[in-house]
Amino acid sequence: MSNSSTKLVILDRDGVINEDRDDYVKSADEWVPLPGSLEAIALLNQAGYQIAIATNQSGLARGYFTISELHAMHSKMEKLLQPLGGNIDSIFFCPHSDAHACDCRKPAPGLMKEIALRYKKTDSTQPLLGVPIVGDSLRDLQAGAVLGASPHLVLTGKGQKTLDQGGLPEGTQIHADLMAFATTLLDNHH
Template identity: 50%
Template sequence: MKLVILDRDGVINEDSDNYIRSVDEWIPIPGSIEAIARLSQAGYSIAVATNQSGIGRGYYDLAELTAMHDKMNHLINDHSGLINTIAFCPHTPEDGCDCRKPQPGLVRQIEANLNTSAEGAWFVGDTGKDIDVARATGCQPVLVKTGKGERTLAKASEDDLVGVKIVDSLADFADYLLNGADV
């Protein structure tokens, strides 16, 4: 199975340091919906792995998160694409769960949901936590400059970025992957 795992906030949709708290605040990054559709149409299974501690912090509830994901799925479906599975962590950092990135739990959920291994899959994110979970689970890390990506790059050492593919956006990653990347 050809698998691409995507972080959500900052990769697919605009991010906010105050959290994306409602379906109205969930705004796709230009080109991201079309990029997911193109990857899906090219035979990639698409998974989303997202920390959603706003639930644990009481900023929004599961129904609002579901509405955000419904909006995302409808937009992608409208472009003839598909997200195969979404795994999210509702916990705060203080909860000590195994699903909050950079822990591997979300990737393990994706593997179970899709009955596949994530070994070698692309993992696209905008933070060091995304890079860390990609490495911990045998995925190929990709850092987008959208969302917190530029901040992540500014803080990263050269060693932090060894083996990390750096692209401007999810749309640019799709172009890279669909135009002959060595996978």
């Protein structure tokens, strides 16, 4: 059971950690954390969880921003997390648009498979069994649920719309926001 040693939480980015924008988050200036989201990440870190982010960033393929601008957004996130004692362990992103028909754009499970490999989750059929995956859209949850991850919908970003549309993976838990998810997760483990 080597995979129980790593306590892992997988987060979507836009609409979960930071404000989502209909015109894409295109720069560090436009990357604005949602209230309490960075504190929630720090709380999870302090409880021994590693945080992996899995995010579709088709704005890259569409030419809305460059890879260096994407890195600048993530540097800003790290800088804001540091004084809180928070840290993102890894960031996996899909740079493609739907037209590429890649395996990494959620709801395809490619990013989740990469995360499973990175964290040595080796069960071949359900490598992410029991790992919480937090998102605000159906595709976030589907991508992880197919590998056994435990789906959590936050109502920030597109979350309320996603909830209203229904069709969530079986067992999806609903939380007001990332802090509500974090406190629920930690309460359940104490």
